[in-house]
Amino acid sequence: MKPRVTINLNNKGELEIWLNEAGRDLLVKELRNLSAQSDHFHLQPEGFIDQVPTQSRAYREGDQVLEWGKVLFRPDEWDRKYFPHVFEPTDTSGS
Numbered sequence: 001m002k003p004r005v006t007i008n009l010n011n012k013g014e015l016e017i018w019l020n021e022a023g024r025d026l027l028v029k030e031l032r033n034l035s036a037q038s039d040h041f042h043l044q045p046e047g048f049i050d051q052v053p054t055q056s057r058a059y060r061e062g063d064q065v066l067e068w069g070k071v072l073f074r075p076d077e078w079d080r081k082y083f084p085h086v087f088e089p090t091d092t093s094g095s
Contacts, residue, residue: 001020001021001022002022003020003022003023003025003026003052003053004018004019004020004022004023004055005017005018005019005023005026005027005043005052005053005054005055006018006019006054006055006057006058006059006065007043007054007065007066007067007069008058008059008063008064008065008066009063009064009066010060010062010063011062011063016063018059023052026052027052030051030052030071031071034071034073035073036073036075038073039072039073039074040070040071040072040073041070041071042068042069042070042071043066043067043068043069043070043071044067044068044069045067045068054066054067054068054069055067
């Protein structure tokens with residue numbers, strides 16, 4: 001079975017990832033392989049580098065399909081050094 005991965009923003013702006021069994025297995029494999037030595041992988045249309053191929057056909061009318069993406073592994077040690085602001089508390093009070 002060929003991996004099928006469709007990523008979209010729905011009409012509420014929520015990210016959705018639609019997967020068949022082979023797509024799930026491939027995505028989990030790539031996630032599990034992330035490390036300091038292999039810190040990212042690509043999501044992109046079929047025919048490009050062999051990582052996680054994405055589909056361009058939306059499941060629903062009005063969905064905005066995202067064919068290109070990148071998953072980045074960010075150990076806390078790296079982010080504390082290079083992006084410390086991601087550890088600052090978020091103000092959710094609305095003021």
